[in-house]
Amino acid sequence: RAISFSNNSCYLPPLRCPAVAHFEPHDGSPECYLIHGGRTPNNELSSSLYMLSIDSRGCNRKVTFRCLEKELVGDVPSARYGHTLSVIHSRGKTACVLFGGRSYMPPSERTTENWNSVVDCPPQVFLIDLEFGCSSAHTLPELTDGQSFHVALAREDCVYFLGGHILSSDCRPPRLIRLRVELLLGSPVITCTVLQEGLSITSAITTPVGYHEYIVFGGYQSETQKRMECTYIGLDDVGVHMEPREPPQWTSEISHSRTWFGGSLGKGNAMIAVPSEGNPTPPDAYHFYQVSFQKEQDGEAPTQGCSQESTDFEDSAPLEDSEELYFGREPHELEFSSDGEGDTYNEEDEEDESQTGYW
Template structure:
């Protein structure tokens, strides 16, 4: 079986966001329409503000919310009074016409405030209407992993509480008509490599599963100098708490199964 993944470039018009990283893009649905919501991120300092000392410095992008209509290729920028600081490496969870923004890092003050915003998007005919609400205290976290475990239910794991402190707890998040609900959960039993490592990274694999990578600690590290772990989260029945497991597959090359022709993935780009 041959699977081809294609990347289609979409021409956008209007108020376009500049190049950035550390931002989030969410999909909202309102009044039978669909749009993408882009917020946050970090980019290089504008050329007009660069000097010899800070020519390669990065700053947070202005705290504008970009609304992108992929059907018609229109993009608009929105400034909301509740969003006063740019931020990066936050989390964004969407349900229907709302996007919840959690945590993040502010470069200007070098802090991770426990902020939680709810963006409400109404895709009205002619001009969209956006509003923002500041909710209760959130998580002081950056660069975390979010994996879904059910319908609008998620587990947040990984990330950092400070530059030198990993966030070892897990958080269960549920979105409903009332709002957002968060509860701390016991994490999997981390092994010594995970506990002692100063850095970790990864991403969501599928429902209830995440991949976590930890540098091996060797200096200089070889190309394969990372330990990889698969974490699984499952909801128990009768309203019980979800269970967590952390396992590591063999990292030996001889134990790796070859990629069969029927499983090959092809990446292409449409003209």
């Protein structure tokens, strides 16, 4: 169904591979999603930071969003895609950590042959103060290579970067990077530790199954090979703990597809999509699946499942590299209803075009 935005919203362009962070309600601040960068449909790169929140909820599951662009000052991150954005808390303060990504080759280095070539962004860490919009860049000696399409998990004042692809050497090093950020008065202090105990993975899906506990699955372990395994990751005061988990019973469509993508639905649930195949192959048609993971309870084995939800999305726009944003709702509230149950007409749901607009 169409999404409506409040009349004080800015335009949110379609973006591929932006950095997305979930900002939970904190010290009176409402729940929102932070969206930075990404690739536009005409292959331009964005350097904007958007804040997407719920403006109001209506009947029949209709939701009105508000999107605001946050202006940054200082060391503003360049336009990029394939990077990560994380929210950290330190000494009663909150900040965002931006790292990685790719951008176009600098104009001074472009030639006719490599005009549209992309390179890894310099391995700088950006700290963004959301309250004042101040951004600062930090160069750390431990970070010698740029990287992209990695996983970022945050707990309190620490961010863990897992996997990723280094374009200059065309490798996926199985390393784990830990950043600790202390938001002191004056200048922040950042310490970096590089561990060789990570995963060789890119473009993975992460879904929470508990308090700072996650299941990481999907993505790719090489240019031509999907990663079919699942990994449990827990963050605590000691550090990070990783354990392999039994994957769901993947369907044949998932097992044989060359590509897949998706996102978290919260509380151990995720949605994945694979391109539909046929003769002829239908354009922009996908098989959608909901994957569910449950945390291990009192010695019981954790459970997981993969069920096909719907394939009837012929009228939808191309979805590859799209982002799934979950706003504090139960997963069953997001299910697609094909029989129209609960979708009866309600006059109060009619949009006042002076208040909202469709994008």
